[in-house]
Amino acid sequence: MSANMGESEASATPGPTEWGQGQHGVGPWEVEHPGEPAPVDDPRYDPELLAMGDRRNVVDAYRYLRREAIVADIDTRRHALHIAIENFENDANIGTVVRTANAFAVDTVHIVGRRRWNRRGAMVTDRYQHLLHHDTTDSVVAWAAEHGLTVVAIDNTPGSVPLETVELPKRCLLLFGQEGPGVTAAAQAAAVMTCSIAQFGSTRSINAGVAAGIAMHAWIRQHADLSLAW
Ligand SMILES: C[S@@+](CC[C@H](N)C(=O)[O-])C[C@H]1O[C@@H](n2cnc3c(N)ncnc32)[C@H](O)[C@@H]1O
Numbered sequence: 386m387s388a389n390m391g392e393s394e395a396s397a398t399p400g401p402t403e404w405g406q407g408q409h410g411v412g413p414w415e416v417e418h419p420g421e422p423a424p425v426d427d428p429r430y431d432p433e434l435l436a437m438g439d440r441r442n443v444v445d446a447y448r449y450l451r452r453e454a455i456v457a458d459i460d461t462r463r464h465a466l467h468i469a470i471e472n473f474e475n476d477a478n479i480g481t482v483v484r485t486a487n488a489f490a491v492d493t494v495h496i497v498g499r500r501r502w503n504r505r506g507a508m509v510t511d512r513y514q515h516l517l518h519h520d521t522t523d524s525v526v527a528w529a530a531e532h533g534l535t536v537v538a539i540d541n542t543p544g545s546v547p548l549e550t551v552e553l554p555k556r557c558l559l560l561f562g563q564e565g566p567g568v569t570a571a572a573q574a575a576a577v578m579t580c581s582i583a584q585f586g587s588t589r590s591i592n593a594g595v596a597a598g599i600a601m602h603a604w605i606r607q608h609a610d611l612s613l614a615w
Contacts, residue, residue, distance in 0.1 A: 410440035411448050429454035442508060444615050456513050462490050462613060466604050467534055467558040468597065469495035469525050471572065472502055476563040480506025481594030487514045489601050489609075495525045495558070506594070525560070526575040534558040538576035539600045540568040541590060545581035553580075553604050561597050 414423040414435040423435045431451045439448045447455045468486050470479055479502040486494045487510035496502060497519045504511060519525040529536050535554035539561050553559075560576060562568030567590070573579050582591065582599050590596075 409442075410438060411445075412438040414449060424449075442510070443513075446615070452512055459490055459513060463492045464490055464604075464609060465534075465556045466491050466601065466608070467493050467495060467529070468601065469497055469519075469529075469558055469560040470593070470597070471497045471522065471561065471563050471569060473498035473569075474563055474565065475499050475501065475503070476593060477503050478506070478564070478592060478594035478597075480504055480508070480511075481592075482561070482597045483507040483514055483516070484510045485594070485598045485601055487511075489605055491601065493517055495519055495528070497522055497525050522560075522569055522571040522575070525558070526572075529558045536560055536572075536576045538562075538568045538573045538579040539582070539596060540573070540579055541581035541584065542567065542573065542579060545579040548580040548582050548600060548603050551578065551580055553607055555608050557604060559597070559600050559604065561593055561600075564593060 411417050414421075416438075424430045425432060425435065429451060430449050434449045443450075443455060447458070450458075466489070468482060468491050470476065470482050472479060479496065483494050483504075484507050487507075491514070493515040495517050498521075500518050517528070519528065526536055534556050536558045537553060537560065539548070539559055554577070560568060560572050562572070568579070580600070582596055584591065591599075
């Protein structure tokens with residue numbers, strides 16, 4: 386298991402929404418706040434962003450702040466919700482899962498299996514999201530037990546219970562499988578339950594990134610304080 390705050394070579398370079406083409410974000414502080422002194426003495430602020438403007442894909446409350454200051458603020462708002470996704474075959478959906486986890490202020494996204502994953506779908510949100518790698522499903526399950534988290538597997542396998550009808554644990558690790566094999570037998574064995582998302586069409590399953598978004602939002606509906614949402 387290893388910690389990763391998105392400082393890999395892949396995410397160290399500006400991404401597609403980190404530095405845009407000037408279509409969104411704010412200009413230099415002196416342009417946006419004429420006559421108001423720039424907070425150059427506040428260490429949370431980035432002098433370069435204050436001088437040049439901030440075009441990153443961050444909410445307005447975080448404009449001009451250094452990445453570390455943004456992470457520190459999200460840390461005060463994170464939920465008791467963890468996400469794990471099995472990555473034994475290099476699942477292309479992990480970026481989407483990370484981006485959605487960031488949006489819901491998930492505590493940590495756990496990548497299980499292969500260390501490498503396609504960051505494109507994360508749209509640079511991995512810079513602000515705690516990520517942990519585990520070699521095996523047993524390892525993430527043990528980590529969850531050590532941290533008082535109840536594991537809930539998400540898949541539409543036999544024996545699963547409808548996500549739409551269950552009460553999810555507050556301190557929870559939602560564990561997702563990957564395209565093809567789905568969630569492993571080891572994950573289901575360790576989980577207090579496996580939850581399925583109701584489907585009504587012809588496909589056997591939905592995209593893992595979409596399933597993760599639906600399940601995270603189910604937790605949010607049950608446990609989040611909506612008065613704290615942006
Ligand atoms: C594309 S599915 C994989 C396999 C699926 N079990 C099958 O038989 O085709 C990838 C992952 O997305 C999630 N998933 C997809 N559809 C789901 C559903 N209807 N209910 C719960 N999870 C689902 C699960 O975590 C699953 O492991």
